[in-house]
Amino acid sequence: MTTVGRGAGYLLVGLVSGLVSLLMLPLLVVGVLSTAVGGLGLVAFPRMVVGLRWWAEWHRGRAAGLLEVSVAARSTGLPKGIGAQWRQAVRGPGARQDLRWLCRQALTGIPAGLIALAGVGGALGTVAVTAVWWLFPEGEPLRLLGTVPVTGWGAALALGAVQTVVAGAVAWWAVPRLARRHARSCLTALAPSMEVQLAERVGELTESRAGVLDAHGAELRRIERDLHDGTQARLVAIAMRLGVARETLPEESGALAKLLQEAHEGAEEAMAELREVIRTMYPPILTDRGLEGALTAVAAGAGIPAEVELGELGRLPAAVEAAAYFVVTESLTNAAKHSGAARVVVRLTRDEAGLLIEITDDGRGGADETRGTGIVGIRRRAAALDGTVRVTSPAGGPTAVVVELPCAS
Known part of the structure; x- marks a missing residue:
């Protein structure tokens, strides 16, 4: 009976949650359409998606509890920035997965809950109505087993017992199996995809x-x-x-x-x-002056007019600072030796992905990595940090070296 009770409780709660899920679908549509109302949906819809994630995780926990298995909690946070939040809500695989589960919950939770209500409720309801069969009007007597009217205590007890046993047997056999099947379906639908x-x-x-x-x-x-x-x-x-x-x-x-x-x-x-x-x-100048002071000093002694433009870099890991210093130093050395440039611009900016280094000169171009121009060393330093290097140097110039170093924390 404990198994039947747990399964019935799970399915009956699922009946209510299925109705709630059915109401959530149009609310999500309204959230999307509200982007046309002063951009309200840009703020509201990502938070509605987070609410959907909480809703899905609650059901996932219930399903895991019924099946007595453990599942790792999924992230329920929002990234910083409206753009990132909107992209996560619209393009994120987790959001799409939760939306598919919500439709499934609305379609399966309601009928599964009704079956449990019919089985358990039928058995308990039969006991209740059988005891008060005499309260029914003469012209409309209580009918058990679908069509048989109850006209006396003997018929009431006999028919009530039969209907109670049948409904109880159906509930005992079907409800636990249906509950476990629904719980497994929930966990499968919300299991993290490979992506x-x-x-x-x-x-x-x-x-x-x-x-x-x-x-x-x-x-x-x-x-x-x-x-x-x-x-x-x-x-x-x-x-x-x-x-x-x-x-x-x-x-x-x-x-x-x-x-x-x-x-x-x-x-x-x-x-x-x-x-x-x-x-x-690790250049001592980085310890003494920091990255900004070190790059300014390197540019001043580059032997070629060099301009350094620094964005808001924040705190960078020491390994990234060292790599950035060497990338800029090597690039300025290359420009002074090989490019014949009259001016070099060094620009460092930071975004969510990491540190972006751009060194551009107005020289003759035609940089060739196979002739020992130092670009191979730059590539190796960037690769050590899982970074990327792009070199554009057409004949006649200009030459641009773009290095991306991951440093998000």
């Missing part, structure tokens, strides 16, 4: 990538500080002592003086290599 699962996976990877980039940037800064303040400082001290030792040695020291000279020169070479490693790993 939605892929989008969610991409979102998870984007978040995890942002965390990895932050951790990687912090580690780069730590290593840079350790090398700059520790190893490099020690090499400087060693080189200075070796230099002092060379100066204090007598001229007739011979082999010892030569060894000191080689050691001194080796220490200086090691310092130069270490500085280059630090610069290519």
Whole structure:
């Protein structure tokens, strides 16, 4: 009886929710049409779609509870911006899936609930009306089993028992099966599609990538500080002592003086290599001045008139800042060496997708990656962050390098 009761409760609630779902369909249509009324639907309709998602998730939870299975909750939030909200409401696969389920719920919830009402209600109703058969008028007696009139207590008890057993048997057999079937149908209809699962996976990877980039940037800064303040400082001290030792040695020291000279020169070479490693790993100027100050300094020393235009960049992961710095530095170096340009424009902007870097010069064009123009290195740095590089350099110019670096968090 517990199974019958749970199934009956599920289906009877589904009967009410089916009626509500039937009313929600024209409301959604009104929400779409209201876009013509001062653009009201641009704000209202996405929120109606979110309400539909909550409605669907509530039914999904009920179905999972009946079947005693667990399901992962789907996102019920709205992105920032009216445009993004509208695109999610109109084009999002989840919104279309919820709308299809709403139509199914209206079409299946009502008849399934009526069947449960007929089965359970028939059994309980028969018991109730049989007890008061004598209240019915003589000309219109109570009829059980469809057509048999009840004229006395004997007929009432016998016919009532038979009808109660039949209705109860139907409810006992049909209601739990129908409830489970409807619940499975609900879960199937609202199960995330491959497209939605892929989008969610991409979102998870984007978040995890942002965390990895932050951790990687912090580690780069730590290593840079350790090398700059520790190893490099020690090499400087060693080189200075070796230099002092060379100066204090007598001229007739011979082999010892030569060894000191080689050691001194080796220490200086090691310092130069270490500085280059630090610069290519995480430029100290980024720590000192930030990306804006670093790019301004690079442009000022580019050897070619360069203009830097920066949008609202916000906080960028250190790895993205370093990659942007190297992209701009390499592009300006290429322009100064190969393009013959009189002016270069560097523009950095940020949107929902990430950081957009555009370097345009008015040079002769014809950039060829196979001739060591540095574009291969730019592509590698962008690819390390799952970014993209587009180079447009027709003969006669101009040359445009467009780099997109994902950095959404």
